[in-house]
């Protein structure tokens with residue numbers, strides 16, 4: 078029972094990370110129809126930037142996190158402008174290839190600056206304690222609670238602010254939004270800012286617990302992609318539920334079945350589901 | 365209808381001659397090894413070109429199929445089976461696995477197909493790293509025998525310990541691959557691949573079974589990817605999960621895009637030139653991937669047909685310019 | 691030769707085609723007309739397997755072809771063009787034609803790989819019929835040209851040619867003269883008549899009344915997915931329901 082609860086707790090923690098990363102990706106894919114395959118690498122870089130501000134500049138955890146959001150947000154905006162925008166009218170496969178180029182650049186950038194080996198962000202809240210027999214730490218709780226806060230904030234932003242509703246309008250009908258005088262390019266930039274910024278938050282929350290490495294972006298990026306496709310492109314609830322679901326399944330699968338093969342779950346599920354429904358669970362056209 | 369002008373034929377003849385004479389220039393063993401590897405990669409990239417470049421389906425499981433060939437040959441030859449049997453067998457296994465994963469994967473389109481094949485590739489990579497009894501886990505398999513010597517009556521036998529012999533072996537397979545690709549692609553049948561890439565609804569409407577055609581391209585590509593993988597381990601003598609990793613797929617993709625999609629020269633040029641370029645840029649370390657990443661983006665945006673396509677365009681422009689002048 | 695029985699198609703709430711019944715007779719030119727959005731193109735998509743009907747059936751020579759895939763229906767001798775000119779625009783004219791006749795040949799994977807004895811003659815035959823059709827289209831001198839270098843009219847012609855090269859029994863043309871000027875339209879109309887004279891049955895969707903009236907043997911009028919009239923051009927001209935549908939359509943627009 079305790080093992081089970083521990084796995085559930087860990088699953089929720091990983092799920093929180095997946096949910097935020099997938100959320101950022103679903104905004105970009107749903108709204109801009111851009112297969113931003115480099116999203117996981119933005120997440121990876123977010124971890125490194127926070128690391129940089131903490132260890133190299135000696136800033137505190139929270140200021141570093143804030144700066145990391147801004148840096149990553151700007152990076153996302155730049156990426157949209159120079160990598161994806163020129164390919165807007167091209168076949169989809171070209172944007173996908175460009176995304177591969179972008180992720181190679183981001184990964185190489187991290188390797189050049191910080192080296193290929195793993196690094197750890199100093200843990201701001203290392204205090205551990207037991208609750209119902211589950212070992213947890215303040216930082217681990219922060220991952221979970223922080224994710225919930227972020228999701229709520231994002232929801233309020235998208236539903237209650239004018240800028241947020243503009244994003245949704247573009248998501249639902251790009252041409253219509255354009256006719257209504259919405260500056261689609263500005264919305265694209267903003268969406269990329271939010272998407273990359275939230276990835277930075279997710280990475281900064283969890284990186285004090287696990288090491289960061291340049292290679293970590295690839296797997297989480299693919300998983301986020303899978304969550305988005307299965308949850309429905311552009312669907313925010315789909316990304317959140319999918320993220321937590323995957324976190325839980327992986328944690329339980331890793332605990333009870335095989336730790337080595339836990340990463341296979343997401344990828345296998347994708348193939349199995351696509352075998353039955355080639356357009357994804359929610360039947361939307363490919364993005 | 366589909367023949368090439370005479371000067372192009374001459375150029376190809378000249379390149380072939382240069383390739384045949386290359387061991388005479390005796391590059392240093394290290395560079396020679398790089399060249400041999402390039403030729404193997406050229407086979408894999410030609411295969412990738414068939415499914416991505418000609419048929420327009422972004423299969424990102426390519427390294428997985430390269431890996432099937434590699435592990436197949438490694439396991440079979442270590443078990444004492446002749447390389448000459450193991451190689452076609454491993455390539456066929458690779459093709460067969462393509463035939464299994466192809467039907468579900470090819471029901472999806474566009475980015476979905478890319479991600480499904482990539483997911484399959486990642487699974488293969490993870491399994492290769494963890495199924496210790498069969499694949500040797502993360503350490504892989506060592507001491508794989510070189511290709512079995514070919515006996516020649518009265519003269520002894522051709523062995524493959526020397527780089528020169530290995531080079532000619534690989535070159536022969538590359539030429540075979542080129543020959544087959546040329547036959548397939550520059551034919552009425554090959555046009556149906558391009559028809560699917562160009563306009564799938566119309567291809568459907570003119571009576572092409574687009575699903576089967578895509579499957580044929582996919583399985584053929586996987587056969588040659590497996591063939592390249594099998595050659596690779598027999599020359600290197602060892603295999604590890606990295607031969608099946610998505611990073612290798614991305615490398616192939618760089619060779620393909622920079623060299624030029626949807627031509628037969630492009631993949632060969634890309635697979636040959638880029639690894640050599642990478643060697644030259646060795647001291648740049650990780651900056652190299654930065655460089656190639658940027659190059660990939662710039663190419664796909666501004667020269668989607670790569671180096672070879674770019675040169676052809678330039679050639680055409682010059683020809684047009686000459687025509688208007690005269 | 692072709693019979694449509696109670697054909698219906700519904701797109702999430704919108705009924706595009708409703709309980710449609712009609713026949714196409716061997717050797718005739720049947721025109722389908724109707725206001726924008728009447729469901730004409732959808733009918734073609736249903737006949738050719740591009741869309742699956744919600745209800746109803748399609749027969750060719752009494753054989754049920756409902757639910758077959760597009761490439762299977764092509765093999766029954768039905769070819770089509772699309773409303774927006776659809777070509778393989780990265781390829782040359784001759785390549786477009788060769789793709790069009792591929793399904794009739796045995797130029798498959800193995801034959802091509804091994805250049806089997808039959809391959810050569812099949813290949814030459816395909817090239818032959820591609821060139822013949824190009825000649826018929828008046829595009830013989832453009833065989834090696836790339837699509838973007840062709841004029842609008844030439845592209846429209848070629849699109850018909852790609853459908854025609856496999857010698858279909860029934861040719862479905864969706865607005866073959868859309869966007870063309872008067873003389874071009876007349877040339878295409880002339881061409882379509884010569885296609886019929888060669889023995890191909892034609893079913894054509896068109897908005898240009900003058901052209902239709904001079905060409906069609908029979909006309910079928912659709913409105914809101916339903917057949918509102920069917921008959922000879924003279925019947926249709928004086929049909930009250932048709933006049934109202936068109937006036938109503940104009941009033942909407």
Ligand SMILES: Nc1ncnc2c1ncn2[C@@H]1O[C@H](COP(=O)(O)OP(=O)(O)OP(=O)(O)O)[C@@H](O)[C@H]1O
Nearest residue numbers: 701704706724725726727728729730731732733773
């Ligand atoms: N794939 C589709 N999904 C949803 N609705 C569709 C689809 N295809 C057509 N429709 C709708 O069905 C109706 C009939 O369309 P259709 O294209 O058949 O009209 P049409 O008679 O060919 O018109 P036009 O003269 O403008 O070509 C239209 O309201 C159209 O919006």
Ligand SMILES: [Mg+2]
Nearest residue numbers: 730731732773
């Ligand atoms: Mg129409």
